[in-house]
Amino acid sequence: MSRSATTAASEFSNAPDASQRLRLVVCLSLVAIPHALHLPIWVLALAVPIMAWQFVGALREWPLPGRWLRFVLAAAAFGAVFAGFGRVNGQEAGVSLLVLLLALKLCEIRSHRDAMVFLSLTCFLLATQFLFSQSLAMALYLVVGSWVLIAAFVDVASAGTPRSTLGESAKLLAQALPVAVLLFVLFPRIPGPIWGLPSDAGAQARTGLSESMSPGSLTNLALDGGVALRVRFIDGPVPPAQRYWRGPVLWDFDGRTWSRNDADRRLPPARLMPDTGSRQSVDITLEPTRHDWLIALDVPLAADTPSRLDAGATLTAEDDVNERMRYRTTSIVGGVLDGDLDARTRRRALLLPVEGNPRARELARRWHARYREPAEIVDAALRRFRQQPYRYTLSPPATRDNASVDDFLFDTLAGFCEHYAGAFTFLMRAAGVPARVVTGYQGAERATVGDYWLVRNSDAHAWSEVWLAGRGWVRVDPTAAVAPGRIEAGVAASIDDRASLPYMARASGDAWYRVQMLWDGINAGWNRWFLAYGPQLQQRMLDLLGLGGGWGKPLLALTAGVVALLALVSVGIAWRGRRVTDTDAVVAAWRAVCARLTRIGYPRRGDEGARAYADRIAALRTDLADDLQSLAAQYTRLRYAPEHASQPADRAAFIAAARSFRPGKPGRQSRLARNP
């Protein structure tokens, strides 16, 4: 038995002591660590010293800083964030401000309430991590962060009573997990965004296709082994020669760079004849591009996400794709695209700079004079690429800025796909054949784990489309004329300097490659089943569970499930509480004596001590009196006189005596005596 000191404590006076403040500093640091990866360095340069200051302050038990200092520091934090970002809202600025203010909040944790507010905001800080990354590693971090945070809550709530807070936290989280899963699956999801995303939402700029193409730009992309999109062929995989993934179409040429501009938006949208060619459904998970195009199998017809076809038949979303996005597209392979060419579009597809690249223009003029059919001009160009010693390489010689096409066609004869597509399109336009550059990806690699295909940045490709009367826009891939293997087997099989490709793009098939593919498979599953779980997938899931049609049934199921799970938890707690952990053999022996007496009709009253009980029974049963009173006396001495309790012999004697105490059923007389 211990005695607690009396304190005239009011409700909130259990202010965190220095050691608790120390733990709060550690908690904030642990939760904030991943932000160090993406916040500007100056934010860290401000936040880290403040936390270090508070850490040392708590360690040395320095008093908390005064009100004026805190005010000045908070104002400085606002000022710094505003100076650094030009605003205090938005993703990066907001998170920076939150980190700084939480670090400063450490300086004014004076009460239980302050600590609780601090911890609640730290929960919020943990949530902001996921705006920057939702990888599996971050999922692990969610577990660690929640564990530390709940432990801090336990720590703060039980001020003054030491305990294993981390153990309690783990227990709470484990018990809460089934409820959380149920909420995750069944809680009604509404499609976001609700208030619009800040312009800096999503991951930072990534490598990927851009709105322009100049010599060397796709070559750089070919050096990136990162995944651009993952696809699932619903109607079975298409043959390699058809694995063209359409991205932005580039109309404008300035002598060196092909680009897309806002004028393209005013062109009439592409018209794809749906009943021509074969229909292919493909599920695509696109990595963030920070552009508005949606990559799809050439040529897309529609997608199940809000989007439209632009003039270049590129699937275009309403907003930039700032986070990983999953959609299902329907494409027509071998269909007729734009059977009639609108006059404005035709003008656009023939536009060239007034001067530059004279030798190429001259060549085109000769073709124009010699051939009557545009298709013959196309063939002539492809024949030239095939017959002349053109090379397909990642490291072509440099070309002059104002004569890149001439230099490539007549001097260097070496280039990557952008050189071929750009030069070919230039020649076609110069020869009077409407043409445009299409950028995207070509190829796909089957994942070793999971039913999906990978398209990497290194699969980036550019090709041309020419418009032929009666056939519409026809894809012409001049690279295929130079390096046929590129289309069938990918870059790695067709390039002459293979070693400069990134490791994963080489698809070597060795152990490390297989490990990487396994990891990608796990990630793909994660993306597909967890990250993509939103309103659409939820609806599908509910239909599968037979809870479809309105929110009534799912909400009922959710409520019932949560109540049932909580009841289980409650029963579990009670069950643990029921278990008697008091393993003292003396107590157990005495309880057994009481139980035996209860069985023969002499229950112990709740307010009776051992002696009073024994005396009462002794009066009723004189035959038991001696044994029972002796037992009670021994028990009382062993239990309440500590100096005897330590003697094992006494304990053993009592336990033996208690075991051998076997009272018989009361006789007639004693029963009469008991019930006068």
Added chain:
Amino acid sequence: MAALRRHARDLRTRFIERRNPPRGLPLRVSRRRVYILPTRNGVVFAVLLLVMLLGATNYSNSLAFALTFWLAAVALVSMHHAHANLVGLRLRAIHAAPVFAGDTLTFELTLEASGGRRRRALRVSADGRGATGQVDIAPGESRIVTIEQIATARGRCACPRLRIESIYPVGLFRAWTWLQPNTQVIVYPRCAGHDRLPRGAGDTSSTRRLARKGTDEFLGHRDYVPGDSPRHIDWKASARSDDLRMREYADRQSEAVWLAEDQLGTADREARLSQLARWVVVAERSGVAYGLQVDSQRLGPDQGPAHRLACLRALALA
């Protein structure tokens, strides 16, 4: 508005009293008597979870959803822990020493954690006033906590309604229960008054000549008894013995003193009882045999702690 608030408070008190009639010890906290509500911090936390939910929806962020739901689930589970933390707790004994009105009454409560669960971060108060610090009780063990209260009036003072509460485990919910033990403590009249202790009365028939531990004639030696004045220790005699030896004297004022209400002029009964209480204390301290007459009750004359208690008790219950 004030009337409304008072009405609400009355309703609350009546509700508590109806649900918790005074009962004899030991008292066990039953499942149906544990109440639970979110704390202010719990409400703040709930608002925060709502904001996180909106944020997760806005950014379609699955991990943010997961965190929000997990934290919400922890809060829900913690509610059950908070509840179970109190259920089955036993108030086994109450010890409170009698005091004079106006002094601090200290209730020593023996709380027992029955079952196999540790009881965490408990806080005991007299229905909100005079809360203790947070205490833990190990499974199967008991612990004494003390709450204090100013004894306002003489007589039998009922043990205040006890409120046992805890914000365990995460501070988002507060579970509490009321216990109303029927234990009563005697509160003596306020020990006050300036009148001098009356001299021994002339009524010799009711007085006895007794050797008293006063300050006059030397009678002999006796052993030390705790509480004896060190001035009367005979150091020389003690040096020759293993124990301390006390010098004993016969009191010159050996006639017993009678203390009665009619000796006092004041019309206020409480003031008279206060003066009598003070006389009892003074008389006991100065070693005078004294008798007390209050109402129809006559006690003594006698002296010693038991007599003093009997007299004070009689005054308390007069």
